[in-house]
Amino acid sequence: MSRTNKERTEATRAALIAAARTLFTDKGYADTATPDIVSAAGVTRGALYHHFEDKKALFRAVVEHEAAQVAETIEARSALAKSPREALLSGASAYFDAMEVPGRTRLILLDAPAVLGAECLGAIDRENADKSLHEGVRAQLSSSADRHQIQAISNLLSAAFDRAAIAIEAGGDRKIYEAAIVMLIDGARLQPPTTDG
Incomplete structure (x- = not known):
C-alpha cells in the first residue's frame, strides 16, 4: 500500500531531523554542513529546503x-x-x-x-x-x-x-x-x- 503525501512529508521531515541530530551531536552545529545532512537523511537538497528555511x-x-x-x-x-x-x-x-x-x-x-x-x-x-x-x-x-x-x-x-x-x-x-x-x-x-x- 502506497503512502500518502502527508506520510511521505512526515517521513522526510523525520529523516532530516534524525540525521541532523546525529551530525549536530557528533560534529557540533558549526562543523555540520547541509550536504552532509542531506546525504545522511537520504533525501535531496531541495527536500531539505522545502521543510526548513x-x-x-x-x-x-x-x-x-x-x-x-x-x-x-x-x-x-x-x-x-x-x-x-x-x-x-x-x-x-x-x-x-x-x-x-x-x-x-x-x-x-x-x-x-x-x-x-x-x-x-x-x-x-x-x-x-x-x-x-x-x-x-x-x-x-x-x-x-x-x-x-x-x-x-x-x-x-x-x-x-x-x-x-x-x-x-x-x-x-x-x-x-x-x-x-x-x-x-x-x-x-x-x-x-x-x-x-
Whole structure:
C-alpha cells in the first residue's frame, strides 16, 4: 500500500531531523554542513529546503523534538505522584534521566543557547519542561506566593536543573545533585518568599 503525501512529508521531515541530530551531536552545529545532512537523511537538497528555511531552522526543529521528549518523560513520571512535592521530585529525577540520552545535554544546554539565542530557547522551554515545572511550583507553594514569585522560583529551579545536568554530563555525581535539588525544592516549600524589604 502506497503512502500518502502527508506520510511521505512526515517521513522526510523525520529523516532530516534524525540525521541532523546525529551530525549536530557528533560534529557540533558549526562543523555540520547541509550536504552532509542531506546525504545522511537520504533525501535531496531541495527536500531539505522545502521543510526548513536553513540549517538553523533545522537545528531548532531538532532542539524542539528533544525538548518535547524531555517534557514527555517528566510529565509521565510526575503524573503518578500523590503530592505536589512528590511530583516535583519525580519530575526532577525524570529530567535527569531524560538528559542522560547521549547528545541531549550538548544539544539543548550547550549548543542551543549559542545557536538559537536565549529568547528562542526560552520560548521552546516554556512550551515544554518549564511549563510542567511552573505548574509544579505553583502547586507546591499553593496560596503562599503570587505569580511573580512562582515565576521567579521556577526560573531559578530551571537554571539549577540545567546546571546540574551539565555538571553530571561532565562527570559529576548525580546523587549529590539530586540531593541538592531536593533541598532547593523543600526550601521553597518551607520558606515561601515574601515581598517585604
